[in-house]
Amino acid sequence: MTTEVRVEEGQTAGPLYRKAAAARGRQQDVGRDDLIIAATLALLGERGYDALTMSEVAVRAGVSKATLYRRWTAKPELVADAVSTIGFAAAPAYPGTSARDDLLALLMHASACADRPHLLKVAIEAAKSSLALGAILRARFVAFIRRELEGIAQRALEEGSLPLTEPELAALTDTTVALLIYLSDSPDRPGEGGRLENLVDNVLLVLIAKKEACLVAADQSGSSI
Numbered sequence: 001m002t003t004e005v006r007v008e009e010g011q012t013a014g015p016l017y018r019k020a021a022a023a024r025g026r027q028q029d030v031g032r033d034d035l036i037i038a039a040t041l042a043l044l045g046e047r048g049y050d051a052l053t054m055s056e057v058a059v060r061a062g063v064s065k066a067t068l069y070r071r072w073t074a075k076p077e078l079v080a081d082a083v084s085t086i087g088f089a090a091a092p093a094y095p096g097t098s099a100r101d102d103l104l105a106l107l108m109h110a111s112a113c114a115d116r117p118h119l120l121k122v123a124i125e126a127a128k129s130s131l132a133l134g135a136i137l138r139a140r141f142v143a144f145i146r147r148e149l150e151g152i153a154q155r156a157l158e159e160g161s162l163p164l165t166e167p168e169l170a171a172l173t174d175t176t177v178a179l180l181i182y183l184s185d186s187p188d189r190p191g192e193g194g195r196l197e198n199l200v201d202n203v204l205l206v207l208i209a210k211k212e213a214c215l216v217a218a219d220q221s222g223s224s225i
Helices: 031-047 054-061 065-069 075-083 099-110 117-129 131-157 166-184 192-208 210-221
Strands: none
Touching: 031 054, 031 075, 031 117, 054 065, 054 075, 075 117, 075 131, 099 131, 099 166, 099 192, 117 131, 117 166, 131 166, 131 192, 166 192
16 A cells, blocks of 8 residues: 655655555565666557556566565556656756756756657656546646746846746746647657747746846836836
8 A cells, every 4th residue: 555645845756656665574676666667668658558557567577566566556656656757857957057048958858858759748648547647747747847947046036037926936837837748749859949948038038037127127118117
């Protein structure tokens, strides 16, 4: 039986559904976790969520069903943990040169699943067909994006931007998540043709610097806000 999982603010990827090893008895081989996750992702891409079975995962991973079920109780839990290893398993390596560069790094990292675009699309469709799976994936991804944007907005303060209010941060997070979902469904690779740069320059940076831009414009026009 797995422990109920609640994704708190700031909590991101990780095997949240993976059952803890028993305190006593033979120590579990953590290397088998990687085999199981890899097999799950491979089968998810080949067969889709609905057709994927725990038995097939065990066979593909080369482990017994008992080994699999000692780690994950059911398919939604296993797939949630497997999909969470794609794209946003860890924070990106930020250049730290500017808020713009950091935003680009975040988008490039979060859409790094572009190396497996079909798999990401399958995962999105799976989240639509399984309410439990969809809820955990959305919560993890949104929490990750929000946490990273908070850090970028904080660094933007050093460049003269004003602090974001809670509604502004929420709007920035929602917009970023929506853009990433849109990019994942695009036939083109996200990084091609300056698409990410265009989105950062004309959407995300505008939201981060909105207050400052309004104040500057008002000052130049001699009006008050």
